[in-house]
Amino acid sequence: MKKKPYLWMMFVLLQISLLTIVSPTCNAAPFKKSPIKTLIVDGQNNHDQWAKITFMMKRYLEETGKFTVDVQRTKTTWNGKEYLTKYVIPGVSASVDLPKSQMDSSFHPNFKAYDVVICNFGWNAAPWPKETQADFDQFIKNGGGLVVLHAADNSFPEWSAYNQMIGIGGWGNRTEKDGPYVYFDLNNKEVRDSSPGRAGSHGPQKEFQITIRNANHPITKGMPTTWMHTQDEMYDRLRGPAENMEVLGTAFSAVENKGSGRHEPMLLTIKYGKGRVFHTPMGHADYSVNCVGFITSLLRGTQWAATGKVDIPIPADFPKSDLSQSRQFKD
Ligand SMILES: [Zn+2]
Known part of the structure; x- marks a missing residue:
């Protein structure tokens, strides 16, 4: 039987036209996983409001319709019992039967069941069990x-792997042994500074301006180049391995506010193995968490860490260069 090459040609042309039609749709819907399975871990934190902040982050994430959020909490007798008992999450223990800074040997979330983990532990938290x-x-x-x-x-x-994941950190006897200071100098040049010294400090709380250093990253794309953050502690002099790390945004830490005189990293990404970290x-x-800039960064950073992509928009009430904006959180 004689072959009919034109049939093959038509088949190939059909494939090409289908690809042309389908491709834009694929680009518009990049997320295979919806909703994004999110786990917040917490339980030991030197900040009184940590349980409330977990509660707030869970609500802000779930309100987008893009995330489901579970919480797993170590046993604790830490600061902020009044917040722990007020901001109760169904199914999450408000147990207070562990001495301060003692490891909870039963803490073992099934991380594999999630796309992304949010770490809301704090200074002096006890190490997690080795497993x-x-x-x-x-x-x-x-x-x-x-x-x-x-x-x-x-x-x-x-925990050296954790230090790799977070890129830079503060306090906890971190020094030059843990890696360089990372900041932008007064010429807006990124510096990795191995000079000796302790890691982590901050001046009095205040509003401060964020400067975007990479406006093409999915997390920061569309943000104004500068925007005002609500009252917060501005960490400075953080240091660590800083490998595979990118600084997306900084804030200037003024010496007259007991700061470093440097532009300090405020929005960071780190690649760790195949994983993505937003810090x-x-x-x-x-x-601080009610700042629309913080909320937007948290939502987009979490989506990016989970998927590598972002489709959460910059909201209309995003802060301006010299004007902060807050949401009212209703208990
Ligand atoms: Zn603090």
Whole structure:
């Protein structure tokens, strides 16, 4: 039987036209996983409001319709019992039966069941059990997402994998042995400074301006080049391995406000194995977390850590260069 090459040609042309039609649709809907399964871990934090901040982040994430959020909490007798008992999350223990800074040997979340983990631990938190640490390390290496806020970059100074994941951290006897200071100098040049010294400090709380250093990253794309953050502690002099790390945004830490005289990292990403990490040292208290800039960064950073992409828009009430904007959080 004679072959009919024109049939093949028509088949090929049909494939090409289908690809042309389908491609834009694929670009518009990049997310295979919806909603994004998110786990907030907490329980030991030197900030009184940590339980409220977990409660707030869970609501802000779930309100987008893009995330489901579970919480797993270590046993604790930490600061802020009044917040722990007021901001109760169904199914989450408000147990207070562990002495301060003691490891909860039963803490072992099933990280693999999630796309992204948000770490809301704080300064002087007890180490996680070794098996939990190893599982978490594997989870991120295999492509899991991590979000680190505020005092979570004080946690676990002895855990080298965690220091790699967060890029830079403060307090907990971190020094030059842990890696360089990372900042932008007065010429707006990124510096990695290995000079000796302790890591982590901050002046009195105040509003401060964020400067975007990479406006093409999915997390920051569309943000104004500068925007005003609500009252917060501005961490400075953070240091760490800083490998595979990118600074997306900074804030100027003025010497007259007991700061470093440097532009300090405020929005960061780190690649760890196949995993993506979004780190912000902002988020000291409820009024800091209610900043529309913080909320937007948290939502977009979490989506990016989970998927590598962002489709959460910059809201109309996003802060301006010299004007902060807050949401009212209703209990
Ligand atoms: Zn703080």
